[in-house]
Amino acid sequence: xxxxxxxxIKGVGTQATRLYGVLALIALGxxxxxxxxxxxxDVVQGDAVRIMYVHVPTAWTAYLAFIVTGVASxxxxxxxxxxxxxDRVAGASAEVGVAFMALTLISGSLWGRIxxxxxxxxxxxxxxxxxxxVTYLGYLxxxxxxxxxxxxxRRSSVVALLAVLEIPLVHFSVVLWRSLHQEASVLSxxxxxxxxxxxxxxxxxxxxxxSVLFAWLVSHRQRIMAxxxxxxxxxxxxxxxxxxxEASS
Amino acid sequence: xxxSRIARAVAVKDLRIELRSRIVTxxxxxxxxxxxxxxxxxxxxxxxxxxxxxxxxxxATIFSLFILVQRSxxxxxxxxxxxxxxxxxxxPQGIFLGKSISLFVQLIALExxxxxxxxxxxxxxxxxSGLVLLVTCVVSATAxxxxxxxxxxxxxxxxxxxxxxxxxxLLPVVAPVLISATRATEAAFTSNGVTVSEGWPWVxxxxxxxxVFGLGGLLSFGSLIEE
Numbered sequence: 001x002x003x004x005x006x007x008x009i010k011g012v013g014t015q016a017t018r019l020y021g022v023l024a025l026i027a028l029g030x031x032x033x034x035x036x037x038x039x040x041x042d043v044v045q046g047d048a049v050r051i052m053y054v055h056v057p058t059a060w061t062a063y064l065a066f067i068v069t070g071v072a073s074x075x076x077x078x079x080x081x082x083x084x085x086x087d088r089v090a091g092a093s094a095e096v097g098v099a100f101m102a103l104t105l106i107s108g109s110l111w112g113r114i115x116x117x118x119x120x121x122x123x124x125x126x127x128x129x130x131x132x133x134v135t136y137l138g139y140l141x142x143x144x145x146x147x148x149x150x151x152x153x154r155r156s157s158v159v160a161l162l163a164v165l166e167i168p169l170v171h172f173s174v175v176l177w178r179s180l181h182q183e184a185s186v187l188s189x190x191x192x193x194x195x196x197x198x199x200x201x202x203x204x205x206x207x208x209x210x211s212v213l214f215a216w217l218v219s220h221r222q223r224i225m226a227x228x229x230x231x232x233x234x235x236x237x238x239x240x241x242x243x244x245x246e247a248s249s
Numbered sequence: 250x251x252x253s254r255i256a257r258a259v260a261v262k263d264l265r266i267e268l269r270s271r272i273v274t275x276x277x278x279x280x281x282x283x284x285x286x287x288x289x290x291x292x293x294x295x296x297x298x299x300x301x302x303x304x305x306x307x308x309a310t311i312f313s314l315f316i317l318v319q320r321s322x323x324x325x326x327x328x329x330x331x332x333x334x335x336x337x338x339x340x341p342q343g344i345f346l347g348k349s350i351s352l353f354v355q356l357i358a359l360e361x362x363x364x365x366x367x368x369x370x371x372x373x374x375x376x377x378s379g380l381v382l383l384v385t386c387v388v389s390a391t392a393x394x395x396x397x398x399x400x401x402x403x404x405x406x407x408x409x410x411x412x413x414x415x416x417x418x419l420l421p422v423v424a425p426v427l428i429s430a431t432r433a434t435e436a437a438f439t440s441n442g443v444t445v446s447e448g449w450p451w452v453x454x455x456x457x458x459x460x461v462f463g464l465g466g467l468l469s470f471g472s473l474i475e476e
Contacts, residue, residue, distance in 0.1 A: 077472075131421050138418040145408045155404060158469045159418070162400070165465055166422050173425035173454055177432065 012223040020216040027209025055107040057210035065097025073160035087153035092221035259347025302371040303434030318402040341471035353395040383437040390430040393459035
């Protein structure tokens with residue numbers, strides 16, 4: 001029997017997000033068609049090279065997302081006003097980043113199985129990526145701890161900045177570990193690939209498409225978070241208004 | 250009160266509680282000893298055990314770290330002790346240092362026992378120069394673990410599901426400690442044909458880790474517990 005209701009909201013799209021959405025659709029449509037049909041097979045890798053058109057852009061986008069999370073967290077923590085917008089962008093970006101990193105790890109290990117004959121090698125870059133993934137899963141878990149939006153923002157921004165401290169240390173120690181312990185892998189992940197024009201074009205289009213998709217997802221997600229926070233904040237008022245009405249009726 | 254006096258007071262209080270409750274001696278120590286025995290069951294070969302002894306000791310230490318960190322903050326959260334400290338205007342840097350020191354002391358005590366167990370059960374060799382390396386490695390690795398443990402313990406203190414969240418947050422962060430301390434310990438034990446001198450660069454990594462998280466903790470601990 002709610003009497004005070006939130007204003008009806010039709011959606012979280014705006015002119016700008018619609019533009020991103022269309023751009024992302026076009027770019028990803030090209031990647032799909034170009035990647036599967038127009039681009040040639042690789043001399044060494046054969047059809048497996050087509051995984052690259054998804055793998056590289058998702059990896060790039062995930063790194064971009066984590067950078068955005070770090071910068072937005074720093075802006076929240078250091079800003080005088082502690083604007084909640086920064087916190088929501090940080091959170092939304094981390095969510096998208098974790099999803100894309102998962103895609104990167106999955107597509108990469110599928111590619112590795114075909115090309116290297118194994119799903120996983122303890123290469124420094126792979127290991128660091130896996131740690132990055134787990135670290136941001138932890139970050140999302142911290143965001144889910146509950147408490148007020150302000151508490152959430154404070155905790156999670158500190159965790160995001162600690163992650164920025166931690167990642168170079170993890171990377172450095174993993175590089176040192178591998179370099180002392182094992183000769184370079186049979187095939188380095190970035191083995192010399194002479195790239196055909198159309199392949200490079202499709203790859204760059206993929207990077208562009210996934211970056212726009214990232215912007216589209218983050219702007220929607222952070223607006224949904226804003227609505228969620230607003231709804232939680234108004235829950236108390238709604239409940240009080242209900243009780244008042246009960247008492248007076 | 251100055252930060253160092255607060256730190257000493259907090260550390261002494263924590264250690265006194267641990268000494269009286271005997272949780273560390275009666276539960277955590279036997280647990281980590283058991284883990285060492287279980288490793289021996291799982292690996293079932295003297296040669297393998299000798300080679301991987303360093304890694305096993307540090308894994309057992311990190312498992313015990315989770316328990317110790319949870320204990321360390323359970324005593325602060327129950328009865329609202331942490332809130333009282335904050336309301337009393339106690340400098341959070343002092344609390345951070347004090348809790349890190351008490352964690353450090355407990356971890357060192359634990360590691361001494363674990364290394365003795367390794368010498369006895371896993372038959373590792375430990376020479377004079379190896380011992381110097383080992384002691385330096387243990388001190389710097391433990392300082393790093395204590396700082397990180399206190400930092401993330403403070404973060405998850407009082408939160409729902411902290412028992413499960415803490416390992417998820419801590420494990421990726423302590424990975425550099427596990428890698429570096431294991432390599433340095435291997436060198437100290439001269440297992441796998443590694444010479445003692447090869448261990449020193451790893452001790453440098455451990456020292457950097459401890460310095461980074463010690464500083465990070467001092468700067469951020471206040472905003473983590475202030476709510």
